[in-house]
Amino acid sequence: MAEIAYLDFDLLIERMTAGYRARVLRSPVGETTGEFQAPLSNLELENFLLRMGRPRRRVRRLESAETQATKTVGGQLFNAIFAGTVGSCFHDSLQAARSQGLGLRIRLRLTDAPELVDLPWEYLYQPALNRFFALSKETPVVRFLETPEQPRALAVTPPLKVLVMIASPSDHEPLDVGAEWVRLRSALADLEQRGLVTLEALEEASLPALQRRLRRGEYHIFHFIGHGGFDEAAQDGVLLLEDPSGRGLPVSGQNLGTLLNDHRSLRLAILNACEGARASRSDPFAGTAQSLLQQGLPAVIAMQFEITDDAAVTFAHEFYSAIADGYPADAALAEARRAIFAAGNELEWGTPVLYMRSPDGKIFDLAGRSGPSPEPTPVAPVTETPQASAHLAELYDQALGCYYTDQWAAAVGLLQEVLALQPAYEDARVKLAAAVRQQTLLDHYTAGQQASQAGAWDEAIKRLEAAVALDPGYRDAAAQLAEARRQHELADLYTEAQRVFKTGNWQAVINVCGRIATIDPGYPDPDSLVATARERLTAEEREHRVSTAYREGLRHLDAKRWAEAVAAFEQVAAAAPGYQQTTALLARARSSLAEQQAAAEREVRAEALYRQAHQALQAGQLIEAIGRLEALARELPGYRDSATLLVGAQRSLAEQQDAAEQKVRAEALYRRAVTALKADQAAIAIGHLEALERELPGYRDAEALLAQTRQTLAQRATAERRQAQAADQYRRANDALAARDWQAAAALLANVQEIEPGYREVARKLAEARQQQALAAQFNEALAHMQATRWAEAVQVLRELVAHTPNYADPVHGSAAGILTQALRQKERTELPPPPTRRAH
Numbered sequence: 001m002a003e004i005a006y007l008d009f010d011l012l013i014e015r016m017t018a019g020y021r022a023r024v025l026r027s028p029v030g031e032t033t034g035e036f037q038a039p040l041s042n043l044e045l046e047n048f049l050l051r052m053g054r055p056r057r058r059v060r061r062l063e064s065a066e067t068q069a070t071k072t073v074g075g076q077l078f079n080a081i082f083a084g085t086v087g088s089c090f091h092d093s094l095q096a097a098r099s100q101g102l103g104l105r106i107r108l109r110l111t112d113a114p115e116l117v118d119l120p121w122e123y124l125y126q127p128a129l130n131r132f133f134a135l136s137k138e139t140p141v142v143r144f145l146e147t148p149e150q151p152r153a154l155a156v157t158p159p160l161k162v163l164v165m166i167a168s169p170s171d172h173e174p175l176d177v178g179a180e181w182v183r184l185r186s187a188l189a190d191l192e193q194r195g196l197v198t199l200e201a202l203e204e205a206s207l208p209a210l211q212r213r214l215r216r217g218e219y220h221i222f223h224f225i226g227h228g229g230f231d232e233a234a235q236d237g238v239l240l241l242e243d244p245s246g247r248g249l250p251v252s253g254q255n256l257g258t259l260l261n262d263h264r265s266l267r268l269a270i271l272n273a274c275e276g277a278r279a280s281r282s283d284p285f286a287g288t289a290q291s292l293l294q295q296g297l298p299a300v301i302a303m304q305f306e307i308t309d310d311a312a313v314t315f316a317h318e319f320y321s322a323i324a325d326g327y328p329a330d331a332a333l334a335e336a337r338r339a340i341f342a343a344g345n346e347l348e349w350g351t352p353v354l355y356m357r358s359p360d361g362k363i364f365d366l367a368g369r370s371g372p373s374p375e376p377t378p379v380a381p382v383t384e385t386p387q388a389s390a391h392l393a394e395l396y397d398q399a400l401g402c403y404y405t406d407q408w409a410a411a412v413g414l415l416q417e418v419l420a421l422q423p424a425y426e427d428a429r430v431k432l433a434a435a436v437r438q439q440t441l442l443d444h445y446t447a448g449q450q451a452s453q454a455g456a457w458d459e460a461i462k463r464l465e466a467a468v469a470l471d472p473g474y475r476d477a478a479a480q481l482a483e484a485r486r487q488h489e490l491a492d493l494y495t496e497a498q499r500v501f502k503t504g505n506w507q508a509v510i511n512v513c514g515r516i517a518t519i520d521p522g523y524p525d526p527d528s529l530v531a532t533a534r535e536r537l538t539a540e541e542r543e544h545r546v547s548t549a550y551r552e553g554l555r556h557l558d559a560k561r562w563a564e565a566v567a568a569f570e571q572v573a574a575a576a577p578g579y580q581q582t583t584a585l586l587a588r589a590r591s592s593l594a595e596q597q598a599a600a601e602r603e604v605r606a607e608a609l610y611r612q613a614h615q616a617l618q619a620g621q622l623i624e625a626i627g628r629l630e631a632l633a634r635e636l637p638g639y640r641d642s643a644t645l646l647v648g649a650q651r652s653l654a655e656q657q658d659a660a661e662q663k664v665r666a667e668a669l670y671r672r673a674v675t676a677l678k679a680d681q682a683a684i685a686i687g688h689l690e691a692l693e694r695e696l697p698g699y700r701d702a703e704a705l706l707a708q709t710r711q712t713l714a715q716r717a718t719a720e721r722r723q724a725q726a727a728d729q730y731r732r733a734n735d736a737l738a739a740r741d742w743q744a745a746a747a748l749l750a751n752v753q754e755i756e757p758g759y760r761e762v763a764r765k766l767a768e769a770r771q772q773q774a775l776a777a778q779f780n781e782a783l784a785h786m787q788a789t790r791w792a793e794a795v796q797v798l799r800e801l802v803a804h805t806p807n808y809a810d811p812v813h814g815s816a817a818g819i820l821t822q823a824l825r826q827k828e829r830t831e832l833p834p835p836p837t838r839r840a841h
Contacts, residue, residue, distance in 0.1 A: 004137065004331045006105040006360070007097045009090060010144070011081070014112040022086050025109070028096035032085040039080035040073065040119060048073050048120065049305075051347075067346045074125030074132060082126075094139075105330060105361070106133060107144035117143075117287070120304065122350040135337055135349065140330035143355045145290060151298035151358050153365040154267050156220060159198045160324060160364065162188075163219040166469075167205030167226030167241050169248035178437070180225050181470060185440070186433045187313040188320055196324035203465030205242045207251060207259060214263045216458060220364065221268045222260060223316075228273030228288060228302075234809060237288030239273055253288035257295025267363040268329065270319075271302040272312055289355045298358040299329045303351050311348040314340050328361030330354055392422055403431060408439035441470050445477055452480060457488035490516060490523055501529050506537035546576045548833075557585060562593035606636040613645060622653045666696040673705065682709050726756040737765065740811070742773035775801060779810055782819070791827035798823055 010026040019037045024030075040048075051069050082090050097104040106124070110117050122134045122141055133139040164184060168175035181201055191197040200217070202209050205226065213219075227240040231250065238250040260266050269292050289302035307315070318339035322332035333354050340349040399414035415432040418425050448463035464481035467474055497512040513530045516523050553568030569586040572579050609632040616625035629646040632639055673688035689706040692699055733748035749766035752759050778801045785794035798820040801808055809815040 003326075004103065004328060006103040006140075006328075006330075007093065007100070008105050008107055009093050010107045010109065011086075012109040012112065013081075013116060015115075020113055020116070022081050024086060024089050027089055027093045028104075029089055029092040032089045034081075034084045034086040036080045036083065038116075039077045044073070044076075045119065070123045070132070070347065070350065071125050071127070073120060074123035075127045077119065077121060078124050078126050103138040103140070103331075106139060106141045108141065109144055109146065111145065118304075120350060122304075122353060132350075134334065135341060137327075137331045137334035137338075140334045140354075140361075142330050142361070143353060145293050145355060145357050147294065147357050149296075151267070151363070153358075153362040154220070154265060155365045156265075158196050158324065158366060159192075160196065160221060160320070161217070161219045162197060162199050162221045162223050162320075163202065163210075163213060163217075164199055164223045164225070165202045165205050165210065165241075167224070167239070169205075169227070169240055169242050170246045172227055172240060172248050175226065178470060182433050182437050183309065183313055184223070184225070184316060185436060186429075187317045189436060191317075191320055191324060197320050201466060201469045203469045206244075206249070207241065207255070211259055213462075214259065214266075216462065218265045219263065220265055221270065222266060223270045223272070225272045228271060230287065233807065234815070235811065237291060239271065239288060253291025254295065256288070257292045257297065260292065261296035267298050268323075269297055269300045270316075271300065272307065273303060289353065293355050293357050298356070298363045299361070300355045301329075301333065301352050302355070304353045305348075305351045307348055307351045308345075310343070311340050311345055311351065314343055314345075315352060323364065324366070326364075326366050329356060329358065329363050330361045388421075392418060392425060395421075396426065396428060399428070399431065403435060406438070406442075408435050408442060411435040412439055437470060441467050441474050444470070445475060448477070448480060448484070452484050452487075455487075457484055457491065460484040461488060486519065490520055493519075494523070497529050498527065501527070501533065504536075506533040506540070509533040510537070546572060546579060549575070550579065550582065553582075553585060553589070557589055560592070562589050562596050565589040566593055602636055606632055606639045609635060610640060610642060613642070613649075617645070617649060622649050622656070625649045626653070662696055663699075666692055666699045669695060670700060670702060673702070677705070685709065722755050726752050726759050729755065730760060730762065733762075733765065733769075737769060740772075742769050742776055745769040746773050775805055775808055776810075779808065779813075779816060782816075782823070783813065786819070786823055786826070789826075789830070791823055791830055794823040795820065795827050 007028045008026055009028075010024065012023040012025050014021045014023060016035065019035055021033055021035050023033045048069060051066070094104055108121055121143070124133045124141055125131065126133070134141040164181070166175065166177045166180050168177050185192075185199060188197050188199060192199065200213075200219075202213055224239060227248075229238055229240070229250075230236075231238050231252070234252070236252045236254065238252050239256060240248045241251045243249040260269065269289075271288060273288075287302075289300040292300045301319075315336045319332050319336040322335040323329070327335065333352060336352065337349040395414055395418050399411050399418060402408075402411035402414060412432065412435045415428050415435060418428045419432065423429075444463045444467035448460050448467060451457070451460035451463060461481065461484050464477055464484055467477040468481055472478060493512055493516050497509050497516070500508045500512060509529050510533050513525065513533075549568050549571045553565050553572065556562075556565035556568055566586065566589045569582050569589060572582045573586060576582075609628050613625045613628035613632065616622075616628060626646065626649045629642055629649060632642045633646065669688050669692040673685045673692065676682075676685035676688060686706065686709055689702050689709075692702045693706065697703075729748045729752045733745050733752065736742075736745035736748060746766060746769040749762050749769055752762045753766060756762075778797055782794045782797040782801065785791070785797060798816055801816050802820055806817065807815070808817075813819060
């Protein structure tokens, strides 16, 4: 097989003030740009999504309504983007790639226009050529997200190891887990037989189970089957896993990616979940698939619409086959699309979406492969003759005999031989799937028993978990699994107790052994860990009480908490006379406490003078206030803001005197203005009133008199300017609200309220912006405490925030409740007592 290689046609979509810009960043023939409007209206997109949601059916007509719908939508997408110079560049690039014997990979970059991410770009269709580009491996369509690190292909010796998680929470629409597993195993049975792919199923659909399995083995592909969705509140994609009780637990792509990213051999995730590829219109990494890429996976395939079982089976077989044949991810997906389409499904070939950050799509480098794996030599179908029919019947009867006597391996071989001769023979395919399932169950069960007898608990758990995942009621597998887990837990706990014993943490040893006794009271303690730990803990506690009180005294002394320091050192002196420098430190603490008490008495006298001065100021008795403040300056210079109050009182007294004189001058100007108005001398009156405003603004009704003499036209112009200013500020405030810039929104709305107090909904929106600003400030305060490791302060702030707004979440850091949980854990860790230290007596 000739190596599949591509030239890249990198197309970046950017949002503009009005419309969008398409920029060709890289192509075989250079760069160019073009502008366009949104290719689909909301109504058109909704109609298309409704059509995608209808029950699927196979179609054999030349031109079905489904095909026409995909051509219409795909044509609108193509005509909007590939118009003008961008279209010319694209066609020239196609010609350049073909002339070199290469394909042309269409890499869409939608980071700068996230509201276009949920458009069905996989249906790009050129009417002039009657061609869907994604249906050809020569022109794959990839949603490319560029990240700082570019992954390289992983060298792998087949088989490719696929880890399968099938989630069916009890409180959601149920999935037949066993049927899903058998369906996937049957789809890939030939690849497993050829040694190209191996499948392993998780025992439970939870993050802890996934973490354990990734720790125990090496996998190349993660395949998820279950429910998915998009959390509008958190603006992130989620997969619905299971909690310990089997109920639904939404898990974000970011959290899942945190586990998968550390598994270095993992190169691909396949999400067979409704809305698994859906993204937010404001964050290009918010969808599940995008989050996994951001967390480090080179490629993710997710379903942008719900996919039927037939289409999922066809997709899995063809995609894994092409990957095993050394195809790049995008070429392999194109092969899978063509297989779905060839099966008569004219819609669902566009359901899978490939998100990729690998520059060339090569995620695996399969060792020793120069071409596709050789297919088994097919057996020619038996001609429909009496002898052939008899032979088939004999083979099938032998298979049934093995099938109903639990000889599963023999039944599998005979049924495969039947199907090779006649693929549609009776129910041989159904029986084969059931026999493969029973053989797999027996293999896991037997291996689990043998591992349990040998005390290899990890292997026993792995095998028994696989058996229970396939059939929870299989023989006594569940009971054996529970016992293996119990024994594994006991062995781990005793090992941990031995390790902790070596560190000298005696209480931890006692606690761990207590947990062992809770599980199995008769579990042996050959090293006498509990008895030894209790003896040593009692001895250390005696010294710990004295050293703890001594350290507390030092901390109180350093913080100038003299009374607390005296109490702590007196406790040490009573328990251990002469302990270190306790005598000198106690004397120092007592001396400082006496000085503190004397200062407190001066503070009391100063506070009385300060209150008297304040009362005098409030009563307008400036001379009395000045006297009290001067006495306070003699008693305790610099007390609070007494110096400032004294200067202010003195200034106010002087201003009082100046104000009286000013009022006399203002009254004279006011009388002259009134006289001029009565004489109809408006210009003279305005002059006197303006002089009065400069002399004493706000005097009587001078401002109103002055306003009345101004022209009505000027008043109207002023009012119109105010309205325009209010409208502009209100629009900017709405933009700030939409951008969650609460501080700017509050300032702008306050300006609007000041300009036009009753303007539209300004009062409500101002209150909302201030509330959000306060919440954001409180959240940032908590983050600042956490960054400074002030966990107690962070917990206090976050509790207040969660109590006021339980569902508060930050777009960057997530929910306040989640961060509160983190802060509580850190606070608990920091509050643990320090390890005891030995001191020489």
